[in-house]
Amino acid sequence: MKTRTLKKDKVNIITLGCSKNMVDSEVLSGQLQANDIDVVHENKKLDHNIVVVNTCGFIDKAKEESINTILDQVELKRRGKLDKVYVTGCLSERYKNNLETEIPEVDAYFGTMELPLILKQFEADYKTELLGERLLATPQHYAYMKISEGCNRTCAFCAIPLMRGRHISKPIEELVKEAERLVKKGVKEVMLIAQELTYYGLDLYKKRMLPDLLNRLADVKGLEWIRLHYAYPSKFPLEILDVMKQRENICNYLDMPLQHAANNMLKAMKRQITREEMEELTAAIREKVPGICLRTTLIAGFPGETLDDIEELKTFLQQQRFDRVGIFTYSHEEGTSGYELTDDVPQEEKERRAQEIMEVQQEISFELNQEKVGKVFKTLIDKKEAGRYLGRTEFDSVEVDNEVVIRSTKKLPVGGFVNVKITKAYDYDLEGEVV
Numbered sequence: 199m200k201t202r203t204l205k206k207d208k209v210n211i212i213t214l215g216c217s218k219n220m221v222d223s224e225v226l227s228g229q230l231q232a233n234d235i236d237v238v239h240e241n242k243k244l245d246h247n248i249v250v251v252n253t254c255g256f257i258d259k260a261k262e263e264s265i266n267t268i269l270d271q272v273e274l275k276r277r278g279k280l281d282k283v284y285v286t287g288c289l290s291e292r293y294k295n296n297l298e299t300e301i302p303e304v305d306a307y308f309g310t311m312e313l314p315l316i317l318k319q320f321e322a323d324y325k326t327e328l329l330g331e332r333l334l335a336t337p338q339h340y341a342y343m344k345i346s347e348g349c350n351r352t353c354a355f356c357a358i359p360l361m362r363g364r365h366i367s368k369p370i371e372e373l374v375k376e377a378e379r380l381v382k383k384g385v386k387e388v389m390l391i392a393q394e395l396t397y398y399g400l401d402l403y404k405k406r407m408l409p410d411l412l413n414r415l416a417d418v419k420g421l422e423w424i425r426l427h428y429a430y431p432s433k434f435p436l437e438i439l440d441v442m443k444q445r446e447n448i449c450n451y452l453d454m455p456l457q458h459a460a461n462n463m464l465k466a467m468k469r470q471i472t473r474e475e476m477e478e479l480t481a482a483i484r485e486k487v488p489g490i491c492l493r494t495t496l497i498a499g500f501p502g503e504t505l506d507d508i509e510e511l512k513t514f515l516q517q518q519r520f521d522r523v524g525i526f527t528y529s530h531e532e533g534t535s536g537y538e539l540t541d542d543v544p545q546e547e548k549e550r551r552a553q554e555i556m557e558v559q560q561e562i563s564f565e566l567n568q569e570k571v572g573k574v575f576k577t578l579i580d581k582k583e584a585g586r587y588l589g590r591t592e593f594d595s596v597e598v599d600n601e602v603v604i605r606s607t608k609k610l611p612v613g614g615f616v617n618v619k620i621t622k623a624y625d626y627d628l629e630g631e632v633v
Contacts, residue, residue: 207281207320208236210246212271213335214264215254217342217391217427219287220335223252226286226313227333233322239335248282249274250316253289255361257529264289265301272303284308286316288361292533310362311347331379337580339613340387340596341380345373345411349393351430353457354468354536355497355528358393365394367402370411377418386613387423387578388415389595395429396438409437416445422615423578425595427453432470434479439486449592450487455495459514460507463500468535473514480518491593493522498555499548500528501539508551512558521566522599523559525552560625567600567623574633577602577618579610589618591628602628 209230213223223239230237238246249271253264264287271283282305290297291309298307308316314324334341348363349356377388392398399407415424424447426438431454442448458464459473471479483490496511515523527548530541543551577589580596587604594600602618610616610632618630 205247206236207248208238208241208246209248209250209320210241211237211239211250211252211335212267213239213252214267215252215256215260215288217389218344218393219252219254221332221342221344221391222287222310222313223250224332224335226250226252226316227335228331229313229317229325230320230322231333232325232331233317233320235320235322237333239333244279247280248284249280250284250286253285253287255287255289255292255357257526257531259529261289268297268301268304272301275303282319284316284319286310286312288358291361292357334383334385336596337613338384339578339580340389341385342391343373343376343380343388344368344391345395345398346392350397351394352468352535354466354534354539355457355500355531357531357534360533362393365397365401367397367399367407369402370399370407370414373411374414374418377415377421381418381420384613386421386615387425388421389425389427390415391427393428395426396433396435397430406435408435409441412438412441412445412448416441416447422447423449423592425449425451425592427595429454431456431476431479434483436482436486439483439490442490443487449491450489451491451493451593451595452483453493453495453595457495457497458500458507458511460503460510463503463507466502466536466539467497467500473510477518491521492518493524493595493599494520495524495526496555497526497528498552499543499545501530501536501542503528503543503551508554511555515555515558515562519562519566520559521593522563523556524598525555527552564623564625567625567628570620570628571623572620574617574619575602575630576615577604577630578615579604579612581612582610587612589616591618600627602630604630604632606632608632 211223213220227237254260274280275283284306285304286308290307294307317324346367348365349359350365461472575591579589587610589602616632619633620628620630622629
């Protein structure tokens with residue numbers, strides 16, 4: 199008589215939402231792997247028996263995607279394709295009780311800071327010696343690096359502090375070790391992420407320490423690009439730019455969400471800055487680092503926003519000529535101070551306004567890209583796809599910015615750098631040849 203062999207568990211992690219969630223998933227993967235548990239990200243083979251859904255709860259669309267993903271996994275479990283479904287992340291942190299009632303088929307729900315409890319489900323130990331160790335879900339040559347958790351800001355539209363708590367910085371030594379480990383794995387570029395980069399160090403060192411951290415990371419041998427994401431404009435520490443200018447491996451790139459340009463909107467959003475101050479800040483940044491790439495994010499349809507406010511925002515964009523712009527439509531989030539206001543712009547109108555703003559930016563982006571034609575840029579090759587190579591310059595972050603399309607008969611090193619002369623430019627992408 200044949201005895202049935204017990205198949206070893208295989209865990210698939212599905213990550214929704216932002217790069218900060220991606221890092222959390224990578225840390226969980228590293229811990230599971232260290233406990234000898236087979237783990238994969240976004241498994242296409244479907245040969246796993248356990249799923250962990252790492253959810254996003256930031257805005258309505260993200261919440262909807264998270265719930266649909268959970269329901270899809272629960273359906274697979276019902277059909278006998280999965281043994282267990284676990285849910286973690288921001289949506290689970292924020293709506294745990296509701297989710298337990300509405301989708302009881304999930305085996306367990308966890309908040310954003312409950313990694314040791316997730317590991318207990320697998321009879322695995324949280325290994326403190328693995329600090330900074332993780333199983334990368336990104337290609338080998340770049341990685342996100344979370345320098346802090348949570349946020350002390352009180353922006354009227356944002357529910358992140360409800361889900362992630364107050365600002366907690368990681369010690370500099372810990373981050374330097376993490377960067378060294380990443381370089382050993384083949385990482386050439388790290389993208390520094392946090393809910394709020396410029397606040398870094400205030401809790402641990404009683405002063406803003408991002409410039410010090412940048413200097414220490416720039417010393418890490420083999421780290422070729424360091425990129426800054428999510429800097430808050432109010433009380434922006436300009437000394438960050440001195441380090442950027444001095445250190446060759448810090449990209450001349452800054453992602454600084456401004457959210458709006460009309461003063462009445464900035465005040466209602468509780469952004470602690472005026473349009474005039476933002477204009478002074480962008481001028482100072484460009485003066486300190488000539489040629490810097492400035493990326494920003496905006497919100498359309500905040501309560502009380504008028505068509506005049508949209509016109510002001512469009513004028514602001516035409517004057518400032520940001521290299522990159524992303525836009526969200528306002529999402530009415532319970533628990534935020536914005537929720538106390540009347541959500542008086544219909545969704546269709548929010549989307550129309552967002553489209554109008556992006557059309558202005560599209561033109562600006564096209565013009566700025568045309569200026570790159572004929573110039574040569576150091577380019578990181580991300581992948582080969584459909585017989586062509588796709589890369590990025592120091593002015594482009596992963597997934598959100600331009601790509602450089604390179605046609606080459608010679609084999610190019612994926613994860614390596616080449617010099618590319620730009621031959622054609624479009625609204626959001628460039629074409630070039632290796633020189």
